[in-house]
Amino acid sequence: MSCATLAKGLLDLDVARARMIAAAEPVRGEELVALERAVGRVLARDVTARLDMPGVDNSAMDGYALRLAELSDAGLPVVLRVPAGAGVTSLPEGGCARIFTGAPVPEGADCVVPQERVRLDEAGCMHVAGEAKPGANIRRRGEEYREGDTLLTAGWTLDSAALALLASQGIAEVPVLPRLKVALISTGDELIEPGATFAPGLVYNSNRVMLQALLEQADCEVLDLGIIADDPDALREAFATARDGADLVVCTGGVSVGEEDHVRPVLDELGGLWFHGVAMKPGKPFAFGYLDDGSPEGVPLLGLPGNPVASLVGWHLLARPFVQGCQGRTVGPLQQYRVRAGFSRRGSPGRRELLRVTLDWQGGHPVALLAGGQGSHMLHAASQAHGYLMMAADTDVEEGREYPYLPAGQFG
Numbered sequence: 001m002s003c004a005t006l007a008k009g010l011l012d013l014d015v016a017r018a019r020m021i022a023a024a025e026p027v028r029g030e031e032l033v034a035l036e037r038a039v040g041r042v043l044a045r046d047v048t049a050r051l052d053m054p055g056v057d058n059s060a061m062d063g064y065a066l067r068l069a070e071l072s073d074a075g076l077p078v079v080l081r082v083p084a085g086a087g088v089t090s091l092p093e094g095g096c097a098r099i100f101t102g103a104p105v106p107e108g109a110d111c112v113v114p115q116e117r118v119r120l121d122e123a124g125c126m127h128v129a130g131e132a133k134p135g136a137n138i139r140r141r142g143e144e145y146r147e148g149d150t151l152l153t154a155g156w157t158l159d160s161a162a163l164a165l166l167a168s169q170g171i172a173e174v175p176v177l178p179r180l181k182v183a184l185i186s187t188g189d190e191l192i193e194p195g196a197t198f199a200p201g202l203v204y205n206s207n208r209v210m211l212q213a214l215l216e217q218a219d220c221e222v223l224d225l226g227i228i229a230d231d232p233d234a235l236r237e238a239f240a241t242a243r244d245g246a247d248l249v250v251c252t253g254g255v256s257v258g259e260e261d262h263v264r265p266v267l268d269e270l271g272g273l274w275f276h277g278v279a280m281k282p283g284k285p286f287a288f289g290y291l292d293d294g295s296p297e298g299v300p301l302l303g304l305p306g307n308p309v310a311s312l313v314g315w316h317l318l319a320r321p322f323v324q325g326c327q328g329r330t331v332g333p334l335q336q337y338r339v340r341a342g343f344s345r346r347g348s349p350g351r352r353e354l355l356r357v358t359l360d361w362q363g364g365h366p367v368a369l370l371a372g373g374q375g376s377h378m379l380h381a382a383s384q385a386h387g388y389l390m391m392a393a394d395t396d397v398e399e400g401r402e403y404p405y406l407p408a409g410q411f412g
Contacts (some may be wrong), residue, residue, distance in 0.1 A: 010279035013317065013352050019275065020288060020318050023296065024325020026155075027180050027247055032173045035163050040219045041176040042328045043156045049149045050169050052142035056088055057105040060137040064118055064126050065109035066096035068134055075125030080106060096126050105138055112137035155328045177328045179221040183242030184211055186227045187235065187254040187263060188306060193227070206308045206379060207252040214315055215250070217412065218323055230254065235266045243270070243291040243299045248326060250319065253306030263303060267291075271298055278318070279393065281351040282310035282376035286318055300326070307376035313354050313388075316411040335410045338402040341389065342367040345397040352393050356385035357405070368405060 011019075030044035059065065059082075066076055070093070079095030084102040091097055091106035099105070099112060111132050119127045145151070151169070152162055158174065166174060191205040192198070205227060215222045223246050228238045235254075242249040254263035264287070267273060273289035280286075285305045292298030302319045304311040321331045342360060347353065357368040368389045372381030387407040391397060 010277045010284065010351070011275050013278055013280045016275065016278045016286070016288075017318055017321060020322040021325055021331050023274070023288075023300070024322050024331075025296065026328035027178055027326055029178050030175045031178055033176050034173055035167055035171070038158050038174050038176060039160065039163060041158050041174075041179075043152055043154050043158065044175040044177045044328075045154045046150050047152045047166065047171070047174065049145050049147050049151050050171070052146050053144040053168065054139050054141055057141050058139050059099045059101055059103050059105055059112045060139050061112065061114050062100050063112050063114045063137065064096045064128075065091065065099045065105050065112050066126075066132075067091065067093075067108060068111050068132055070094060071128060071132060073127075075121060075127040077123075077125050078120075082106060110134050110138075155330055157329055179219060180248060180323065180327050181223060181246045182215050182220045182323075183223045183225055183246035183249045184208065184215065185225045185238050185242060185249065185251040187230060187251060188227065189230045191227045191253075207304070207306070207311050210308060210312060211250060211252065211304070211315065214320075215323075218320065219327070220323065230262055232262050232266055235262055236270065239266060239270050239291060239301075246299065248323070249291065249299060249301040250304065251301065252304045252311050254303075263287075267301065267303075271301065273303075276303070278314075279351045280313070280317070281348045281353045282307060283314040283317070283354075284351065285310070286314045288318075288322075305376070308379050309356070309382045310376040312382055316388075317354070320411060334406055336390065336404045336406050339366045339368045339389070339405040340402050341397050341399055342369045343397065344399045345370075347391055347395040347397065348393060350393050353391040354388040354406075355391060355397070356381045357389045358384060358386045359405075366405075368403070 033041060070076060076096040078098050079092050080089065080097035082097050082099045082103045084100050086103055088104045089106045091108040097106050097109065111134060113128050113132050114137065117129045121127060151165060156162060186205050186208045190201060190203045192202050194204050212222050212224060225238050225242060228234050251263060267289055271289055271291040273287055276287040277284055278286045283305060287303030289301050290296060290298035291301055304314045324331045355374060356371045358371045359366040360369055371385040372378065374381065385408060387405055390404045390406055
């Protein structure tokens with residue numbers, strides 16, 4: 001699809017996000033990874049239980065295992081001691097067993113009484129205070145799940161609890177999807193890397209550091225192609241290298257329509273854009289397309305704006321859900337709730353605006369305050385913000401009224 005065939009006007013943010021999510025195709029293949037290296041990885045296929053859990057009836061606490069029918073005022077002699085890790089035994093008639101948390105309940109016992117409710121007399125007989133009920137404090141074999149049950153499904157992101165679940169089954173390796181390989185390209189003659197000598201007219205490349213961190217936090221493998229000059233030949237070479245070596249290409253800058261913005265025409269030659277321009281502020285120049293023939297069979301490309309805050313907002317709302325989909329992760333809806341504004345501000349005509357705000361909880365209820373200057377180049381406010389106050393197009397902010405708030409924690 002050439003740029004000339006794109007619909008006029010800007011794409012609605014919700015429509016753009018839905019298109020990105022729908023277009024994401026999970027990376028193919030799988031690899032076996034040891035549990036200790038699998039945190040954050042995505043399961044390639046379902047994992048089933050190898051064992052019942054629990055594997056045997058076991059005690060839920062330290063106490064005494066007994067047959068309720070044999071309990072009397074005379075008490076029961078303690079005839080067994082069953083620690084955790086012991087084998088399954090049988091409870092002799094007329095006696096009880098001292099048992100510990102996790103230990104297998106002896107065959108024949110139908111109740112475990114907590115040690116806090118037990119008194120031992122001088123003869124060593126156990127007496128129970130209060131009522132004892134059948135099955136009390138016994139974890140039954142397979143009550144959590146049975147051998148063959150599905151533990152985790154394909155697409156599950158492995159966190160600490162999931163890894164512990166797998167470890168409890170004796171599973172040492174898990175099949176996971178390969179890491180998404182992302183080529184990162186920064187464009188602009190004005191860009192220099194941190195540490196280089198500064199001169200008027202130059203700009204330190206903050207986008208590369210920011211996006212590399214975001215991609216690594218998202219568990220991507222990053223191929224950093226560095227800064228590419230505003231030159232069509234250099235861009236062609238960089239995009240060809242990225243296309244041949246990565247699953248996804250992310251570039252910043254050069255996607256507007258100025259005379260020195262060469263990314264868009266080069267993409268027309270090497271592939272094509274599906275859309276360019278989203279009705280949001282900041283982040284309007286966001287672009288999405290494919291290298292090669294411009295179809296989903298090619299390598300997807302995300303074009304983020306050159307202004308760093310616009311690039312960050314574009315990542316949070318559009319690029320990140322696409323990356324998650326390409327990783328095989330489930331992409332949920334945006335988390336939002338309404339908070340009261342602690343300021344007034346004119347709205348943005350024709351575009352939804354994402355204001356960087358902090359929350360003040362001093363009055364017991366959250367109040368949104370501007371985190372600082374709202375320019376798309378102003379990183380300080382973005383670094384301080386707790387989230388975004390999302391304003392509909394052509395809507396003024398009125399102090400005291402409530403508006404949708406997107407917590408930043410969901411984008412981490």
